[in-house]
Structures are given as C-alpha cells and as structure tokens.
Amino acid sequence: MIRTLLVTSEGESLAGGEELIERWRADDGSHIWIDMQGEPMERERLLLETFECHPMAINDAHRDRHPPKIEEFETHTLIIYRGISSFDAELNYAPQQMCFFISDRYLISLHPGEALSIERLFGNEGNALLGRSPEHVALKIMYISAGFYLDSLLEFETELSDLEDELQEAGTDKLMRRIISYKSRLVKMRRIFNYHKGITQELTAFDYHHLSREEPETLHAITDVFERFERLYTLTQMYYDICGDLIDGYISISSHQLNITMRVLTVITAIFVPMTFLAGIYGMNFEHMPELAFRYGYFILLGVMLIMGIGLLYVFRRKGWL
Secondary structure: OEEEEEEOOOOOEEEEOOHHHHHHHHOOOOEEEEEEEOOOHHHHHHHHHHOOOOHHHHHHHHOOOOOOEEEEOOOOEEEEEEEEEEEOOOOOEEEEEEEEEEOOOEEEEEEOOOOHHHHHHHOOOHHHHHHHOHHHHHHHHHHHHHHHHHHHHHHHHHHHHHHHHHHHHHOOHHHHHHHHHHHHHHHHHHHHHHHHHHHHHHHHHOOEOOEOOOOHHHHHHHHHHHHHHHHHHHHHHHHHHHHHHHHHHHHHHHHHHHHHHHHHHHHHHHHHHHHHHHHHHOOOOOOOOHHHHOOOHHHHHHHHHHHHHHHHHHHHHHOOOO
C-alpha cells in the first residue's frame, strides 16, 4: 500500500496515492510524505530511485533485521528505526523495522506491516508537521513510537510491583520462571533502546544537513526524542536490575529455608546417634554380657537414653539451633 500526504506551497493539504507525486514535482515549495507499507522490494526500489536515493541506502533499508542507524547522503538522510506493531504490559511485543528517507522536501517511510505511530500521525497532525518540514514528521513518528513503549513499560512497573509482593509472600518456581522470562525480554528491549539512544545522541551531537540543529524547533524535537529514549533505556535497565534482585532474593530465601531444614535434621541426627549406638551395643548376640542379667538394666538404659536426648536438646536450644 502506498499513500501520500502533500502540503503545497500555498499551504493546501492533500491526501491520496502516487498521483500526488507529479503534483509535488511541479510545485517547488511543496512537501510530500510517501508511506509504503508491505510493498515488494522491487516496487520500493523503483520509487526510491526516482527520488535519487543512494543505492547503498536502499540496500541497507532492504536488509532484514538491520540494526538501527543514521547515515547522511548527498540528497537525503537515512534513518533505520526499530518500531513496534504491538506491545502489552507483560512485555510481549512485536518489533518491525522502519526506514525513513528524509530530504528537504520529502519524507519516504518504509515498513512491512502496520505501524501504530504512523497510523496515529498520518490522519491527525501529520499535515501541520509536514508543512513545517519533513524531518519534523520523522522525529514525531519516533517520539510517538517511544511513547507506546513508555506507556507499556509504566504498566509493567505495576505488574512488577505486584509480582514482588507475591514473591515475598509465597514464592514459587512458577513465579521465578515468569521473572526470568521478563528479564530475558528486558535484555532484548534494552538492546533496542540502546541503539535508538545512540541515534538520537548523534542527532544532538552532529549537524546533519536534513536534520539541522540550527533550527530551534528541530533541535527541540530532537532533544525530546533523545530524552524519551534515554528514559526508556534507564527504565529497562532499572527493571532488569529489579528482576535480578528478585531472583537473587528468591534464591537466598530458598537457601535459608534449606539451611533451616538441614539444621533440624542435623539436630535430630545428633540426638539419635548416641541412642542408636547404645541400642547397637546391647543388641549384640554375645553370650556373656553382664548387663543382660541385671534385673533393672533395661530401665536404666532407657533412662540414660532419655537423659542424653534431653541434655542434647537443652544444649542445642542454648546455642540457638532450635
């Protein structure tokens, strides 16, 4: 699907398809946004070549799972960005690669499936932003996309807090598996946000021709995107550390409970070992054992065992082992 937004030099806003491209070419003061969703690579390549996009930029845009990057060419700037097609409060998300070709007069966006940030912007404030400049549209798309991530991460904070309380009250292996799965997802998200943070850091540190920091509005938009991705990276790092602390805490509690169990078993063993020793001696089948003929030998032996057991219990209690 190819759709376009056109803002003419007179400020008129038009929405349509490829037919608006010729009108854009005829109006030197106009801006156009061409959004291509799920188009075949050959179709995308042909269109990009008509806009004199660099072959290396086109190849990068068509590479599967290309890491996010920003690169400037003579006629345009390429931004490869990892957007989302779905995301929930349990960190289940489906990322998709988005590519922006940004020039002074046009923005071309490529993505294989529906992009939530583009859908929100295309029918609302996209016309006003495009009227300013194409880079404002691209930066706003990134800002909105980061907002989707941020909303779900903040919802996950509530989920993580409830999980922490549940783990402290009655930790189970099932809860541990959930935490480990969250930690794994946070690692992947942190890697994505680190890429995006690097892109926006470059935008704030270096002057790109088609994303100039000399324009106050452009610089403000770049700063907003940078701050949002920096916050996302910080949040994922913090949640990752919390998940790690929960895992360490659960292991510590389990180890402590195991130590208590082993201590009780050790005390029981220490009490019954001497009793078992005495019972073993007098269970021998020797013919001449003087105590066997003693009338009260059985009761005396039971008394000795009882005194030993009570004495050891007293000693262990004094030492705080019971």
